[in-house]
Amino acid sequence: MYLEHLSLTDFRSYAQVDLTLSPGVTVLVGSNGLGKTNLVESIGYLSTLSSHRVSQDGPLLRFGTDRALIRAQLVRAEQKVMVEVEINASRANRARINRANPVRARDILGLCRTVLFAPEDLALVKGDPGNRRRFLDDLLVVLLPRHAGTRSDYDRVLKQRNALLKSARSQHFSRSGVSESNLSTLDVWDEHMALAAAQLLAARLELLNRLRPHMAQAYAQLTDGSKVLRAIYRSSLQPIARHDDDSPHNADEPPGGGADENQDADDFLQCTVAELTEKYRTELLSSRIRELERGMSLTGPHRDELELFLGEAPVRGYASHGESWSIALALRLASFHVLDEDKHVEGNQPILILDDVFAELDAQRRRKLALMVASAEQVLVTAAVIGDIPEELSGSTIHVIPGGVAPNE
Amino acid sequence: MYEGAVQELIDELGRLPGIGPKSAQRLAFHILEADTEDMQRLVKAIVTVKERVKFCTVCGNVTEAELCNICRDPRRDPSIICVVEESKDVLAVERTRAFRGRYHVLGGAINPIAGIGPDQLRIRELLTRLNDSQIQEIIIATDPNLEGEATATYLSRMLKTIGIAVTRLASGLPVGGDLEYADEVTLGRAFEGRRNALN
Ligand SMILES: Nc1ncnc2c1ncn2[C@@H]1O[C@H](COP(=O)(O)OP(=O)(O)O)[C@@H](O)[C@H]1O
Ligand SMILES: [Mg+2]
Ligand SMILES: [Zn+2]
Numbered sequence: 001m002y003l004e005h006l007s008l009t010d011f012r013s014y015a016q017v018d019l020t021l022s023p024g025v026t027v028l029v030g031s032n033g034l035g036k037t038n039l040v041e042s043i044g045y046l047s048t049l050s051s052h053r054v055s056q057d058g059p060l061l062r063f064g065t066d067r068a069l070i071r072a073q074l075v076r077a078e079q080k081v082m083v084e085v086e087i088n089a090s091r092a093n094r095a096r097i098n099r100a101n102p103v104r105a106r107d108i109l110g111l112c113r114t115v116l117f118a119p120e121d122l123a124l125v126k127g128d129p130g131n132r133r134r135f136l137d138d139l140l141v142v143l144l145p146r147h148a149g150t151r152s153d154y155d156r157v158l159k160q161r162n163a164l165l166k167s168a169r170s171q172h173f174s175r176s177g178v179s180e181s182n183l184s185t186l187d188v189w190d191e192h193m194a195l196a197a198a199q200l201l202a203a204r205l206e207l208l209n210r211l212r213p214h215m216a217q218a219y220a221q222l223t224d225g226s227k228v229l230r231a232i233y234r235s236s237l238q239p240i241a242r243h244d245d246d247s248p249h250n251a252d253e254p255p256g257g258g259a260d261e262n263q264d265a266d267d268f269l270q271c272t273v274a275e276l277t278e279k280y281r282t283e284l285l286s287s288r289i290r291e292l293e294r295g296m297s298l299t300g301p302h303r304d305e306l307e308l309f310l311g312e313a314p315v316r317g318y319a320s321h322g323e324s325w326s327i328a329l330a331l332r333l334a335s336f337h338v339l340d341e342d343k344h345v346e347g348n349q350p351i352l353i354l355d356d357v358f359a360e361l362d363a364q365r366r367r368k369l370a371l372m373v374a375s376a377e378q379v380l381v382t383a384a385v386i387g388d389i390p391e392e393l394s395g396s397t398i399h400v401i402p403g404g405v406a407p408n409e
Numbered sequence: 410m411y412e413g414a415v416q417e418l419i420d421e422l423g424r425l426p427g428i429g430p431k432s433a434q435r436l437a438f439h440i441l442e443a444d445t446e447d448m449q450r451l452v453k454a455i456v457t458v459k460e461r462v463k464f465c466t467v468c469g470n471v472t473e474a475e476l477c478n479i480c481r482d483p484r485r486d487p488s489i490i491c492v493v494e495e496s497k498d499v500l501a502v503e504r505t506r507a508f509r510g511r512y513h514v515l516g517g518a519i520n521p522i523a524g525i526g527p528d529q530l531r532i533r534e535l536l537t538r539l540n541d542s543q544i545q546e547i548i549i550a551t552d553p554n555l556e557g558e559a560t561a562t563y564l565s566r567m568l569k570t571i572g573i574a575v576t577r578l579a580s581g582l583p584v585g586g587d588l589e590y591a592d593e594v595t596l597g598r599a600f601e602g603r604r605n606a607l608n
Contacts, residue, residue, distance in 0.1 A: 182526065184527070185527060188559050188563045192562065
């Protein structure tokens with residue numbers, strides 16, 4: 001697919017801006033702070049309904065306004081689709097498709113598919129596990145929009161259950177113990193949590209399974225191929241998770257037992273959602289006392305980790321700066337390929353967005369990345385200086401100027 | 410900040426659900442500028458509602474008498490009770506004309522974030538009603554969102570032990586919403602297709 005027209009109203013620094021684009025490579029140039037990232041951020045927002053820079057919508061509204069509008073004309077397999085989303089400060093966001101009646105924002109997920117590379121991506125590699133969980137979940141929602149429900153259901157159950165555990169915690173430490181009604185309510189939330197957790201875990205594992213070959217391949221292509229990029233999913237359902245921060249290791253265990261670094265949640269890939277639900281039920285029951293002591297949920301996909309390895313060495317804390325960048329790029333490239341090979345959708349190939357990444361890379365990585373993306377249906381690149389863009393990525397240029405873009409020359 | 414009475418009005422209006430500070434201010438100035446007679450009618454309507462309207466001692470629905478219209482109506486089937494979250498849901502179900510039994514209004518849903526557990530809902534009152542051997546079926550019609558579902562699970566588990574048929578509305582209701590937003594046809598169908606809640 002490609003983006004033919006973008007119009008922003010009161011989004012970030014723009015009161016109003018209109019942009020006409022064509023397939024192939026387009027470079028947005030302009031000095032720092034002019035609003036290049038603001039433009040591509042809006043396109044990414046259409047795709048995931050969240051910004052790649054901030055976790056709340058507030059900063060997306062132009063200072064002093066309480067409503068922002070992103071409107072995009074997309075072309076998917078020669079079909080035009082108009083997608084519009086309204087971001088509101090004080091009520092629910094809304095969307096419209098082809099100027100029809102407003103729908104929930106969530107209903108546009110899957111229509112605009114993008115993969116966005118940004119300087120922030122380094123956190124995928126170096127940051128805490130939450131970054132990598134979010135990477136999986138964001139991609140999941142673009143690939144299979146129904147999982148927006150899976151994700152939000154889980155978040156909601158988790159919040160409710162945590163609220164209950166927090167209020168039951170003080171009772172747990174009191175002489176009368178946790179009240180009967182709190183215990184039976186906890187049973188109910190356990191049931192809903194087990195189901196929501198199983199659905200999310202199954203979806204993540206299935207996605208990771210699709211990502212793996214592409215990750216390894218992209219990393220090999222970006223580098224000289226001497227090291228292999230691997231990913232291991234660690235689930236809080238696995239025995240190892242029970243030895244977290246507060247419970248001592250069992251002295252009878254062989255050294256490293258349960259903490260085998262190759263232990264992966266791959267076994268769970270064969271499980272049905274019903275089987276995973278049952279596993280979570282059991283796990284929740286057995287961790288109940290610990291959860292009451294801590295007043296929070298200790299089991300579930302919100303505690304899982306996607307651990308990355310180069311060969312046998314863990315990436316976090318070991319990979320060099322250059323390697324870390326290659327890994328981040330490989331994760332994004334793999335996302336692109338997973339979406340691209342998904343043939344259920346017409347015009348399935350995502351729009352590639354490279355926000356200011358070339359400035360971060362050495363000459364060799366720049367060239368390799370450029371070669372790998374140049375043939376995509378649409379590539380949008382931002383840069384402060386045109387010289388940062390490798391020759392392999394030649395295309396049209398749009399000059400970003402204060403408050404807008406220069407008219408096409 | 411405005412002087413005395415105006416600010417007081419803004420503050421009071423701002424405490425109403427769905428009214429933010431800006432709306433409160435707009436309403437307050439509307440009231441200030443409006444016809445005195447019109448506003449006296451509004452005040453009277455509020456006072457009357459607070460004096461006259463109560464909650465039905467049996468089902469918890471709003472009523473001006475001891476018992477609500479539905480609990481008083483001998484033509485309504487006393488053997489079947491539909492459990493809903495709020496009085497407005499009673500209206501939504503009534504509009505479908507798909508249900509001829511009686512109601513039980515819980516007064517909300519289980520919601521730990523808002524500090525609402527089973528003890529804050531009219532669940533004990535429901536159990537008391539079930540001592541009446543006439544009752545043979547309970548239909549749980551809580552909202553099709555997470556809190557509504559959790560409340561339904563809680564009730565089904567509790568009622569399982571009593572030996573009364575417990576059913577849930579069939580799926581097909583817009584997920585994540587309020588019962589009252591479901592259109593009549595969809596809600597009516599959900600009633601007809603209700604299923605056993607315990608499997
Ligand atoms: N909500 C907002 N309202 C007004 N201006 C904003 C808002 N958010 C960001 N900006 C401005 O946008 C500029 C940054 O734009 P950005 O797209 O990140 O620049 P770059 O061209 O370097 O990518 C800053 O000057 C910032 O003050
Ligand atoms: Mg930028
Ligand atoms: Zn009544």
